Amino acid sequence: MSENLQWDPLLIQRYNRPGPRYTSYPTAVEFLPASNDRPERDAFAKRDPSRPLSLYLHIPFCAHVCYYCGCNKIVTKRREQAEPYLELLKREILAKKALLGDHRRVEQLHFGGGTPTFLSDQQLQELVEFLQQHFEFSDADSADYSIEIDPRELRPNTLTLLRELGFNRISFGVQDLEEAVQIAVNRVQPESMIRAVMNEARELGYRSINMDLIYGLPHQTLESFDRTLDTIIELNPDRLSVFNYAHLPERFKPQRRINAEDLPSAHEKLAILGHCIEKLAAADYHYVGMDHFARPDDELAKAQASGKLHRNFQGYTTHGDCDLIGFGVSSISQIGDYYLQNQVTVDAYEHCLSDDRLATLKYRHISLDDKIRREVIAELLCHLSVRFDTLDNRYGINSREYLQASLQALQPMLADELVLIDDVQIRITEKGRLLARNACMAFDSYLKQHEQQRFSKAI
The missing domain is CATH 3.80.30.20 (tm_1862 like domain)
Structure with missing residues (x-):
């Protein structure tokens, strides 16, 4: 992977809006x-x-x-x-x-x-x-x-x-x-x-x-x-x-x-x-x-x-x-298709353990749709591209059709040459590498209800 990062402050300011860091999906x-x-x-x-x-x-x-x-x-x-x-x-x-x-x-x-x-x-x-x-x-x-x-x-x-x-x-x-x-x-x-x-x-x-x-x-x-x-x-x-x-x-x-x-x-x-x-x-x-x-x-x-x-x-x-x-207050576990978060205060954590219970505060058992979108987001953040045939074979879908609304949401980034979409893959360009997080937002089906109040800006 080359190091030809392209720094365009005007472009970055235009895309600099709140969004998750995607250490998980759903977040x-x-x-x-x-x-x-x-x-x-x-x-x-x-x-x-x-x-x-x-x-x-x-x-x-x-x-x-x-x-x-x-x-x-x-x-x-x-x-x-x-x-x-x-x-x-x-x-x-x-x-x-x-x-x-x-x-x-x-x-x-x-x-x-x-x-x-x-x-x-x-x-x-x-x-x-x-x-x-x-x-x-x-x-x-x-x-x-x-x-x-x-x-x-x-x-x-x-x-x-x-x-x-x-x-x-x-x-x-x-x-x-x-x-x-x-x-x-x-x-x-x-x-x-x-x-x-x-x-x-x-x-x-x-x-x-x-x-x-x-x-x-x-x-x-x-x-x-x-x-x-x-x-x-x-x-x-x-x-x-x-x-x-x-x-x-x-x-x-x-x-x-x-x-x-x-x-x-x-x-x-x-x-x-x-x-x-x-x-x-x-x-x-x-x-x-x-x-x-x-x-x-x-x-x-x-x-x-x-x-x-x-x-x-x-x-x-x-x-x-x-x-x-995860062990300890507020720690998060990821086991298969489950996300699990511990109690965030020591008192609540102690109360659960003293009662012979796990200190579970929150959880998420992810759906098939979550798995598909999780893979797309992870691949874009880690490797800057995701192949349609990989998604098709793994999940038994026509991924181009399945993700059509998200691909449409990428059109502004496509026009700015930050993303390329062809018959084979979705790919973040050299110009778009600093804004990969923004491309991921297009595949986040939960984002609109949270983005303004819950997340920091992308840059």
């Missing part, structure tokens, strides 16, 4: 309330036992509040709050282990949050060893065991311990290296700290290192973000996630501490993104899609080149053949 706003845990038990009962597992553990605690954050988190300095939560987590792990029976082969593990390294080194070790007691973890080179890292929340031995426990991929939350920006969002971490953590991770042999950046934060300018990019490129992470900051203080209380007057203008923000894309491409980062970049030799880029990239609640992934099992 999480379409999940239905669950009055009990029966949908989740049905999902486990119908699971294909030949499918390997991807485990996600949500650790909600943060010692500091980052003002831009919209995650489900508990901000506290009281480290002792973690211990009762870990006991609940272990109870859920045992409950789901029982439903999985003897088919518990794990190929992917991810600790997210919150701040997973809020846990002490001993707690991290005990949690991983508990998982290892109850699941069979693959030792294949392709196995993917990752954790999100806050550089401020590392003890002297934490990265060494995590590597010894089997973690081979880590993600650092950097966001921006300018002090004024860090102060404005309450995430102060000097460049020297980022360098030290990065160097240590390299020395310990982590296979892939990701850094998160955010554009659109207070006091950012084109010049200031360019300085951050210079340093990041020098540090040479394997992957980069460059996210758009969506200022929604009416939805996310911490964002009310950000002064809207300090945010870059829409014009400046767009210029920052354009410069970022051009600069990373020049530094030999491959644009995977949806804010993600990777070195050409990284597994993510190689999976896309070979047509084996997938997308789920963890974003782009190389393990799309796994059933995703």
